[in-house]
Amino acid sequence: MKNKSIRPGKPFLDTEGKRIQAHGGSIFFDAETGIFYLYGENKEHTVPGSGVWTWGVRAYASRDLYNWEDKGLILPPVLDDPDSPLNSRTACLDRPHILFNRKTGKYVCWMKIMHKNDNRQQTETVAVADSFLGPYTIVRSGLRPLGMNAGDFDLAADGEGKAYSFFEHVHSELICAELTADYTDVTDVFSRHFPRPYPPFVREGPAHFERKGRHYLITSGTTGYFPNRSEVAVAESWHGPYTVLGDPHPGDPSGTSFHSQVSSVFKVPGKKDLYIALADRWMPTATDIPAAFCEEIFEGFFSGRVPLSEGEQFRESLIGKYGLQSRRDVLVQSETDTSVADYVWLPLRFQEPCPAYPDGMVFIDWLDEWRIEDYE
Numbered sequence: 001m002k003n004k005s006i007r008p009g010k011p012f013l014d015t016e017g018k019r020i021q022a023h024g025g026s027i028f029f030d031a032e033t034g035i036f037y038l039y040g041e042n043k044e045h046t047v048p049g050s051g052v053w054t055w056g057v058r059a060y061a062s063r064d065l066y067n068w069e070d071k072g073l074i075l076p077p078v079l080d081d082p083d084s085p086l087n088s089r090t091a092c093l094d095r096p097h098i099l100f101n102r103k104t105g106k107y108v109c110w111m112k113i114m115h116k117n118d119n120r121q122q123t124e125t126v127a128v129a130d131s132f133l134g135p136y137t138i139v140r141s142g143l144r145p146l147g148m149n150a151g152d153f154d155l156a157a158d159g160e161g162k163a164y165s166f167f168e169h170v171h172s173e174l175i176c177a178e179l180t181a182d183y184t185d186v187t188d189v190f191s192r193h194f195p196r197p198y199p200p201f202v203r204e205g206p207a208h209f210e211r212k213g214r215h216y217l218i219t220s221g222t223t224g225y226f227p228n229r230s231e232v233a234v235a236e237s238w239h240g241p242y243t244v245l246g247d248p249h250p251g252d253p254s255g256t257s258f259h260s261q262v263s264s265v266f267k268v269p270g271k272k273d274l275y276i277a278l279a280d281r282w283m284p285t286a287t288d289i290p291a292a293f294c295e296e297i298f299e300g301f302f303s304g305r306v307p308l309s310e311g312e313q314f315r316e317s318l319i320g321k322y323g324l325q326s327r328r329d330v331l332v333q334s335e336t337d338t339s340v341a342d343y344v345w346l347p348l349r350f351q352e353p354c355p356a357y358p359d360g361m362v363f364i365d366w367l368d369e370w371r372i373e374d375y376e
Contacts, residue, residue, distance in 0.1 A: 003066040005371045008258070008344040009281060014060060014070045019044070021058050023280050023341055024095035026264040027065075028132060036062045037132055040096065040263070042073060045088075048335040053092035057111070059133060065268070065372055074134040075109065075127060085113045085125040085141045092116065093125075095263065097155040098132070099163055101183045107132050108183040110155055110165070113141075122149045122170055126184045145177055145186040152204040154264065155179075164238055166206040166217065171302065172196070174203050174219065176239055191239035194219070200228060200298040209265040209275060211350070216362060217242060218262045218277065222302075225282040225336045226294035227256035232362045245357075248348075248364045255291040258366055259283070260344035274347060274375040277364050281342040286330045293322045347375065 012020045025040025042058035057075035060068035075096070078084035085091050092114040099108050106128045115121045124143040127136035144150065151168035158164075163179040165186060177190040196202040199222035207218045215235045221228040230249055233242040249257045260279035268274040283289075296318055300306040306314045315332070319325060347370065351361040 005369050006066065006345050007369050008346055008367065009260075009284075009342055012343045014068050016070060018070070019340070020060060020068060020070075020343070021339075022060060023282075023338065024263045025278055025280075025343075026097055027266040027276075027278065028098055028100075029266075029269055030132065031269070034063060036065055037071075038062065038068055039074065039098065041094065043338040043341060046338045048333065048337055052088050053114075054094065055088050056086065057093070057096045057109070071133055074129075074132075075111075075136050085111070085123075085138070090116055095152055097153065097264075099155050099157055099183055100132075101163075102161050104128075104182050106130065106182070107136075109136055110153065112151065112153060122151050124150050124153075128184070139184055143185065146175065146188070146190060148175065152206060154206045154208045155183075156208045156210075158210075158238075164208075166208050168202065168204045168206070171198055171202050171222070174206060174217075193217075193240055193242050194233075194244075198299070198302040199223065200295045200302075203231065205261050205263065207262045207265045207277070209267060211267075211273075211275065214360075215240075215242075216265075218248060218265065218362070220257065220261050221295065223291075223294040223298045225338070226286070226289060226291075226297075227259050227261060227282070228291045228294055229255050230257040230262060230364075234359055234362075243359050245359055245361050248362045250363065251365055254287075256287075256289075258344055258346075258364075259287045265348070268372065268375075271372070272376040273350065274372070277346050277348055279344040279346070281344050282338055283330070283336060284340060284342045286327070289324065289327060289330065290322055293318055293324065346370075 021042040021044045022038045022040035028037040039059040041054040045052045045055045056073040056077045059071045059074045062068045077088040078086040082090045094112040096111045109127045111125045126140040127138045129136040149170040151170045153167035165177050173195040174193045177186040194203045202222045203219035205220040217233045229247045232248045233244045235242040260281045262277050262279045264278050266276045349363040353360045
């Protein structure tokens, strides 16, 4: 049976009835064919005890944004080379982003790679292909843009073909760096934004979009897979400065961005003002965990305020403080089952600048169900 609407937080199935595995995902629209491609992290094997973080990059095709056909792994895992950034057991692949370069005719895919033998080391891998669905060939690995450890990121390009990377300088700040003409590296032109001392205050998961000549960034705090409050900021140019507008989810009393993390924002072609925030609900079985608990945990550990020797007592004290004794199984497990992570796709609502909102505002309202056709 075909889908005729979007139902945030409900299992998102492909045309064969299987869970869609495109997490940390984005949508690419092919204007020549009218096909939408949804792609992201394939988490089908990421279950506790598997040792698998991501099993390659998976893509799906659709003509209506409701029904998605599985097109397979466009960047499959490499199992016979322990040094490969695509080895699913020695490296952790996150948040792939793909741009089409009109000058080279290549599709360029960037991937964040965390190294299991040194999780403090986070680099980028870049691959190129002649078609969106691949095959892709790695042209750069171990890339540390501007000499920095690079965390969550987003890629974007302007109407002239100039491209940018917004990435987290790990546990420090957000960087906007201009890409080279072939999109496979960064130049030395960059800007710094949102400096923070340590998690959970550091901003990650940047999602950039442009509307009416203004640049917006939706970011999350740094609390691992536990959700937290999103933050939206706006600027008049790519490099800012950015003005923080606040939490775009004011209707969520839990302070968890509807228990999700935004990965990207997609402007629907042919619609006057329809932008979709694509978000992952990484822990669908833990929607009763308050954001304040997650923030206190991460602030305590990363600030150095709580010595590692006292970590267990600190966590137990917070479990008691927030009355979460019955959820200890979730809070103490070392691995999260992201194979069953859900999606929260919601349209953005815009408030133009006015006395109450002098810089405007972006809202993400909860909808149990909604349709593309209901928007102009």
